[in-house]
Amino acid sequence: MFKFGSFLMTPMAKYLMLAFALVFPLLAKNEYQVYVMASAFVWAIAVYGLNIITGFCGQLNLAHGGFFAIGAYTLGLLSSDYGWSFWPAFVAALVMTAGLGFLVGVVSLRLKEHYFAIFTLCVGFIIYLLMDKWEELTHGPIGVRDIAAPYGFGLVDFTNTVPFYYLVLAFLVFAIWFMGRLSRSLLGRTFIAIRNGDELAESLGINLMRNKILAFVLSTTYAGLAGALYAGMVRFIGPEEANINHTFDMITYLLVGGIGTITGPLLGTVGIVWITQSLQFLEEYRMIIFGPLLVLLVIFFPRGITGSFLGWMHHKRQQPQATAKRQASKATAATEVESNA
Amino acid sequence: MLKIEHLTKMFGGLAAVNDVSVVFEANKINAIIGPNGAGKSTFFNLVSGLHQPTSGRILLDGVDVTQMRCDKVAQLGVGRTFQTTNLFEQATVLDNLIVGHRLRTRSGLWDVLINSRRLQAEEKASRDKAREALDFVGLSHVENQYIADITQEERKRVAFALALATDPKLVLLDEPAAGVNPEETDGLAELMKKMVANGLTVCLIEHKMDMIMGMADKIMVLDHGEKIAEGTPAEIKSNPVVIEAYLGSDEDAAA
Amino acid sequence: MNLFFQQIINGLTLGSIYGLVALGLTLVYGILHIPNFAHGALYMVGAFMSYFLMMDLGVHYWVAMAGSAAIVAILAVLCERLVFHPLRNSPPIHDKIAAIGILLFLEALVQMFWGADFRRLSSPFTGILNFxxxxxxxxxxxxxxxxxxxxxxxxxxxxxxxxxxxxxxxxQSRDGAFLVGIDANRVAMMTFAISGVLAAIAATLYAPINLVYPAMGHLVIMKAFVIIILGGMGSIPGAIAGGMIIGFAEAFGGFYISTAYKDIIAFGLLVVILSVRPQGLFAKGAH
Structure with missing residues (x-):
């Protein structure tokens, strides 16, 4: 067991996971399974975005689903109403979510903790209302049809499920790679310092606003990327993409997998998407299980699967040292008692 | 080093710090004492820039930092600790300290994306700085332990190290010896003397009188936001106003 | 002119409901510093409990209201004991996520029993007064x-x-309260119970002129948050004044500007206010 645990910490485990993802379409029983996996990957990209602002920076962003929907709508509307082809619209979707993320961030990130969460909850709802009511722009409840699929420059046809799966996988790998690099960099450490506390971070000479806005814009861009891929995959979107429940779903994926970790968002998202898929009856009532699960997780396992595993591994390694130290400190405590007496 | 002129901070009509003027000299241990609620922590928050004063001036080596944001003040060389320092519990001591040198580095998002040479150099510098600070406070041996697994006294030292990693000239220590036993208190006092010996200026808030009287070069006494006395430990001990304030309101005087 | 007075009545009605919901939310925030995202779900459960008691058990409107208030009060206390109390020393993000967990659970549970359809609660007070x-x-x-x-x-x-x-x-002061020996647990439970009673009664009062459905709490809770930010989080008079402001803004905005966008007014107001004053409208100076 210990050996297996150690193995999971090596780069080899990463490459095995990637290899599995690469051959998955061959292992899958049918195209539908590939489709499900591709959609899980799309959500995972968005969850990585949430992980930046909420996991690393410690700011609970409840508008994340809204930014996902903005990415999807930007691509959808540009391609269906304005005749843009996929890739320019795709870039526009990223620019749009980054730009709006910047604007929302400038206003909302001055707010602390609860105020920020409440504010973003309202921003998410405004996004939903606009998509639902602003019919001239968004078609209202009817939604957007005939969204362009990504074109493969004559090389591949992304309207087929399997090529699309690999496209999503490529973006996912990039998203995770960047997340890993970010988390180990000085910038990632800066975000974590902000999570530890605004005042402490400031007293370390960290410019709070600049770093929080950067984290927020990164997170909304991830959301926009996921949203745009989603629109290119399903080709038909509606205001429900901005439903607050999507944000809640993503929070659940993040918490189950491990908030603030690198592998957590992937494990949480893929795991839960497959569990809900295989237990179809769960689809409608999944929240009866997810709700209490969220509560139990924050009370007992606030660090999710990955975080708990890492903690366990760390203690396995430190055990001999730690025991020795505990005995040493017991000894000093004993001498203190003696000297006091 | 640090010159305070008529510093006042009002919170909704109440003066938390009222017309305090004082000079703290470089390379000395300066202590601020006073009963609970005397405005000591507020005073620190004003100096470090977390709060903006209502009136008065703060000069750091002749530079007016009164209206400066906290992160700017830190860059000018003011490091500080808090009564409780929230650290990332599930990360190693070293990982927690590396960010301390962030303010002396400039790498941004682009550097992360291309893993630039500058980023690599700066990360190495930050890591070295963290090790140096850890070594200074005498904790090199717990480098790889999680914060959650170290003792209360070690946490205090890690908080010191974090402040030291910012390359400060002046360190503000808020109750550095709270919650540690007498033996460890002595150790922390030694550490502060070591900081001064290495060219730093120390300014601390403390309730432990024995410690203060034994090591401070200068003491300022605050009561209800006002400075009621300043001087050497000997002067403070015999000052009737101080005795009055302490005997009247605070049990710590007995300690 | 008459239409104008009609809007005043509408504003007062909306303001009363919003005020009651916001009052419970602000009390809980003031005491425990928890932004209870599940409060809207308590409101929704309140409406369904009254619906259940009236339609299935055939009790009178008043009895249903009392029964619903009691059930929701117990539910709120359970939330405090089982969820928020164990999390009292956790990082601030945890209690918010836990509150969301409760919200998701209650909604899914109600939907399982009653479905997602819109329902109507009848009231014995169907008359119309003509002054x-x-x-x-x-x-x-x-x-x-x-x-x-x-x-x-x-x-x-x-x-x-x-x-x-x-x-x-x-x-006013959590630490102070501990010093003078107040039983913090009892106060916390009491506060949650009161917030539950207020939410259930508000829901039962409003349901006959509105619809009953599992997602009915979403808009209400978000508006209640806007209200308590407007009025200062933790302030009782602020919640009532804020409720009336939003109620009137919606009644008049919906009538004179656009019905489609009336729900956006509250949130637009919040965005404007927080952009100018990050600490809220009536909040005291620093902190």
């Missing part, structure tokens, strides 16, 4: 009077009883 051309449906009058009575009763409770006084003391 010289000014038309007031009885139920709306009941809402306004009911809210007024509840707020007055709450004030009496907080000012005149021992436990009420401790709630106020704790809202």
């Amino acid at each position: 010289d051309g000014l038309i007031i449906p009885e139920q709306r009058l009941l809402i306004i009077v009911g809210a007024f009575v509840l707020v007055a009763a709450l004030q009496l409770f907080l000012r005149k009883t021992m436990i009420g006084a401790t709630i106020i003391a704790m809202a």
Whole structure:
């Protein structure tokens, strides 16, 4: 067991996971399974975005689903109403979510903790209302049809499920790679310092606003990327993409997998998407299980699967040292008692 | 080093710090004492820039930092600790300290994306700085332990190290010896003397009188936001106003 | 002119409901510093409990209201004991996520039993009063009077009883309250119970002129948050004043500007206010 645990910490485990993802379409029983996996990957990209602002920076962003929907709508509307082809619209979707993320961030990130969460909850709802009511722009409840699929420059046809799966996988790998690099960099450490506390971070000479806005814009861009891929995959979107429940779903994926970790968002998202898929009856009532699960997780396992595993591994390694130290400190405590007496 | 002129901070009509003027000299241990609620922590928050004063001036080596944001003040060389320092519990001591040198580095998002040479150099510098600070406070041996697994006294030292990693000239220590036993208190006092010996200026808030009287070069006494006395430990001990304030309101005087 | 008065009545009705919901939210925030995202779900459960008691058990409207208030109060206390109490020393992000967990659970549970359809709660007060051309449906009058009575009763409770006084003391200073030996657990449970009662009654009062469905709490809770930010988080008069401001803004905005966008008014207002004053409209200076 210990050996297996150690193995999971090596780069080899990463490459095995990637290899599995690469051959998955061959292992899958049918195209539908590939489709499900591709959609899980799309959500995972968005969850990585949430992980930046909420996991690393410690700011609970409840508008994340809204930014996902903005990415999807930007691509959808540009391609269906304005005749843009996929890739320019795709870039526009990223620019749009980054730009709006910047604007929302400038206003909302001055707010602390609860105020920020409440504010973003309202921003998410405004996004939903606009998509639902602003019919001239968004078609209202009817939604957007005939969204362009990504074109493969004559090389591949992304309207087929399997090529699309690999496209999503490529973006996912990039998203995770960047997340890993970010988390180990000085910038990632800066975000974590902000999570530890605004005042402490400031007293370390960290410019709070600049770093929080950067984290927020990164997170909304991830959301926009996921949203745009989603629109290119399903080709038909509606205001429900901005439903607050999507944000809640993503929070659940993040918490189950491990908030603030690198592998957590992937494990949480893929795991839960497959569990809900295989237990179809769960689809409608999944929240009866997810709700209490969220509560139990924050009370007992606030660090999710990955975080708990890492903690366990760390203690396995430190055990001999730690025991020795505990005995040493017991000894000093004993001498203190003696000297006091 | 640090010159305070008529510093006042009002919170909704109440003066938390009222017309305090004082000079703290470089390379000395300066202590601020006073009963609970005397405005000591507020005073620190004003100096470090977390709060903006209502009136008065703060000069750091002749530079007016009164209206400066906290992160700017830190860059000018003011490091500080808090009564409780929230650290990332599930990360190693070293990982927690590396960010301390962030303010002396400039790498941004682009550097992360291309893993630039500058980023690599700066990360190495930050890591070295963290090790140096850890070594200074005498904790090199717990480098790889999680914060959650170290003792209360070690946490205090890690908080010191974090402040030291910012390359400060002046360190503000808020109750550095709270919650540690007498033996460890002595150790922390030694550490502060070591900081001064290495060219730093120390300014601390403390309730432990024995410690203060034994090591401070200068003491300022605050009561209800006002400075009621300043001087050497000997002067403070015999000052009737101080005795009055302490005997009247605070049990710590007995300690 | 008459239409104008009609909007005043509408504003008062909406303001009363929003005020009651916001009052519970602000009390909980003031004492425990928890932004209870599940409060809207308690409101929704309140409406469904009244619906259940009236439609399935055939009890009278008033009895249903009392029963629903009792059930939701117990539910709120359970939330405090089982969820928020164990999390009292956790990082601030945890209690918010836990509150979201409760919200998701309650909604899914109600949907499992009653489905996602819209339902209507009938009320014995279906008459319409006509004051010289000014038309007031009885139920709306009941809402306004009911809210007024509840707020007055709450004030009496907080000012005149021992436990009420401790709630106020704790809202002002948590640490201080511990020093003078207040049983913080009892106060916390009491506060949650009150917030549950207020939510259930508000829902039962409003349901006859609105619809009952599992997602009915979403808009209400978000508006309640806007209200308590407007009025200062933790402030009782602020919640009532904020409720009226939003109620009137919606009634008049919906009538004179656009019905489609009336729900956006509250959130637009919040965005503008927080952009200018990050600490809220009536909040005290620093902190």
